[in-house]
Amino acid sequence: MINTVHVGMGPLGQKVLRYAVERGCFNIVGAVDLDPEKAGKDLGELCGLDPLGITIRDNLKDAIEGKSVDVALLTTVSSLVALESQVAELAQARLNIVSTCEELFFPYKTNPDVAKRIDEICRQNGVACVGTGVNPGYLMDFLPSVLSGLCQNVEKVEVWRVQDASVRRIPFQQKIGAGLTLDEFEAKRKAGTLRHVGLPESVDFIADRLGWKLDKNTESLEPVIAEESVDTGYKPIAKGMARGVQQVGRGFVGDREIITLNFRAAVGEPESYDQVHIDGEPPIRSRITGGVNGDIATCAITLNAVRSILQSSPGLKTMAQIPPIAYFK
Numbered sequence: 001m002i003n004t005v006h007v008g009m010g011p012l013g014q015k016v017l018r019y020a021v022e023r024g025c026f027n028i029v030g031a032v033d034l035d036p037e038k039a040g041k042d043l044g045e046l047c048g049l050d051p052l053g054i055t056i057r058d059n060l061k062d063a064i065e066g067k068s069v070d071v072a073l074l075t076t077v078s079s080l081v082a083l084e085s086q087v088a089e090l091a092q093a094r095l096n097i098v099s100t101c102e103e104l105f106f107p108y109k110t111n112p113d114v115a116k117r118i119d120e121i122c123r124q125n126g127v128a129c130v131g132t133g134v135n136p137g138y139l140m141d142f143l144p145s146v147l148s149g150l151c152q153n154v155e156k157v158e159v160w161r162v163q164d165a166s167v168r169r170i171p172f173q174q175k176i177g178a179g180l181t182l183d184e185f186e187a188k189r190k191a192g193t194l195r196h197v198g199l200p201e202s203v204d205f206i207a208d209r210l211g212w213k214l215d216k217n218t219e220s221l222e223p224v225i226a227e228e229s230v231d232t233g234y235k236p237i238a239k240g241m242a243r244g245v246q247q248v249g250r251g252f253v254g255d256r257e258i259i260t261l262n263f264r265a266a267v268g269e270p271e272s273y274d275q276v277h278i279d280g281e282p283p284i285r286s287r288i289t290g291g292v293n294g295d296i297a298t299c300a301i302t303l304n305a306v307r308s309i310l311q312s313s314p315g316l317k318t319m320a321q322i323p324p325i326a327y328f329k
Helices: 011-023 060-064 080-092 112-124 142-150 170-175 182-191 199-210 294-310
Strands: 002-007 026-032 071-074 096-099 128-131 153-164 216-225 242-253 256-266 273-281 284-289 315-317
Touching: 002 011, 002 060, 002 294, 011 026, 011 071, 011 170, 011 294, 026 060, 071 080, 071 294, 080 096, 080 112, 096 294, 112 128, 112 315, 128 294, 142 153, 142 199, 142 273, 142 284, 153 199, 182 216, 182 242, 199 216, 199 242, 199 256
Parallel strands: 002 026, 002 071, 071 096, 096 128, 128 315, 153 256
Antiparallel strands: 153 273, 216 242, 242 256, 273 284
């Protein structure tokens, strides 16, 4: 049994917890959440399960005091800057860390100073840390880099992740702007609160793995506009409103676009799929028809990474630097 503490008990953290209980190979010893509406409650009851006899605490010290813990599952924020102090506290408690923070996946170009500090504090305390998830963390970055291993030569990598967001959790639908007017969408876009986080990190990861030195890494973001009313999401969407987001990350060497990552998530999208094209020798065309459910896969990959992080050397790691993850029970 692997002893775990769960930090962050929002919708994603709760689902990770339910999956951990279902697996039966994790010994959950504690949970932390700063929300006064959650702290003090039984962990199982909060997550819609039978009582687990574990009280959610509002600080790490109380959650793990007197307990042996192997790994912290950190499901709190997307911002690396906001995450740094949380990682530092866990590392100083000598806990290995698996985090769903998108910007932690490959921060060496986008946030090099923070990445260096996180790596140093993990090394100082003898623990390993990785940022992972379905995207970033696997489908749009790690998977195409692995597929490129079949090639003698690669000229370009292009990836599509297209999702019908109707089946995703409400916070995700809100994050992609589903149900906003175009003015509301634009205001949130300018504020930086409406976007899928992680495309620049995914572009940088692919370039690093393939040995490409990029001259430019760009990202565009546009609304997916409803051409008719849509009622399959968490709220009705009228014609002319945003039903989701279209983002494209691009990596260039000179003026040549060698990495293109197409992310489209919208309520009422007619087809979901994940697709990788590698222009090379030989060319690779890989498609997952129906796509991968992001909520299920993110929770699963978080748990599946636990065994690998325990087998890793200290420091901040990428998905390419830990033993290959696989389902286990």
